[in-house]
Amino acid sequence: MFYPFELEKYLEDLLPNRDTLLLEMEQAALEETIPVVTPGVGNFLQLLVETTGARSVLEIGTAIGYSTMYLAKGVTKTGGKVVTIDMNRGRMERAIEYLRRAGLDAQVEYKIENALHYLPRVSEPFDFIFIDAAKGEYPQYLDLLVPLVRTGGILVVDNVLFRGWVVPGSTFDEKYNKMVGAVRDFLNKLVHLPGFRVSILPFGDGLAIARKEG
Numbered sequence: 250m251f252y253p254f255e256l257e258k259y260l261e262d263l264l265p266n267r268d269t270l271l272l273e274m275e276q277a278a279l280e281e282t283i284p285v286v287t288p289g290v291g292n293f294l295q296l297l298v299e300t301t302g303a304r305s306v307l308e309i310g311t312a313i314g315y316s317t318m319y320l321a322k323g324v325t326k327t328g329g330k331v332v333t334i335d336m337n338r339g340r341m342e343r344a345i346e347y348l349r350r351a352g353l354d355a356q357v358e359y360k361i362e363n364a365l366h367y368l369p370r371v372s373e374p375f376d377f378i379f380i381d382a383a384k385g386e387y388p389q390y391l392d393l394l395v396p397l398v399r400t401g402g403i404l405v406v407d408n409v410l411f412r413g414w415v416v417p418g419s420t421f422d423e424k425y426n427k428m429v430g431a432v433r434d435f436l437n438k439l440v441h442l443p444g445f446r447v448s449i450l451p452f453g454d455g456l457a458i459a460r461k462e463g
């Protein structure tokens with residue numbers, strides 16, 4: 250978080266009420282330290298899907314399906330579909346069950362596979378791609394995903410400020426060196442990507458939005 254806890258809490262209180270299933274997922278993620286987007290980011294993802302009218306959505310990093318839930322709610326308004334991928338079978342099975350309970354499973358296609366192996370086989374473009382997987386792999390995702398963003402479509406990436414550690418001179422445990430380096434490389438590549446208009450928001454853990462221009 251890049252603003253005071255009180256402000257974060259205030260903004261969270263202004264969000265629409267979350268249903269019991271979303272609250273149950275938040276509790277499970279908290280208890281099991283599964284990193285999921287903040288409720289504010291989830292709400293924003295749904296709003297982005299709805300306002301861009303995205304019909305084909307790809308998510309890299311499902312975990313237990315918390316962000317998938319917001320994306321799936323978004324595509325119910327656009328008449329679209331979400332393809333979500335995670336290589337952790339146990340987490341994905343839980344995501345499938347949560348989305349079934351929400352009545353949203355018809356909106357979602359699940360892939361249990363390493364995204365780095367799956368993506369080179371994909372050829373159809375997407376209107377909206379959300380990346381929220383291993384930070385150390387972010388630069389590789391950019392190469393694989395740029396051709397898969399439809400002209401006029403957007404790429405949305407979570408954790409791009411990585412607790413603020415991307416800022417030169419930040420102090421953090423050296424075990425994070427590689428990940429912080431990868432996120433910095435990723436951001437550098439992203440902001441110089443030809444044909445994309447990019448915005449980086451200090452929201453949640455840092456959210457990048459890149460639109461492929463015609």
Ligand SMILES: C[S@@+](CC[C@H](N)C(=O)[O-])C[C@H]1O[C@@H](n2cnc3c(N)ncnc32)[C@H](O)[C@@H]1O
Pocket residue numbers: 284285286309310311312313314315316317334335336337340362363364365381382383386
């Ligand atoms: C931060 S969690 C995703 C959280 C989820 N987007 C949410 O907010 O509810 C990251 C997930 O990415 C998955 N992951 C990491 N590297 C991956 C890869 N190369 N291929 C597929 N899944 C991967 C992990 O198994 C993990 O469940």
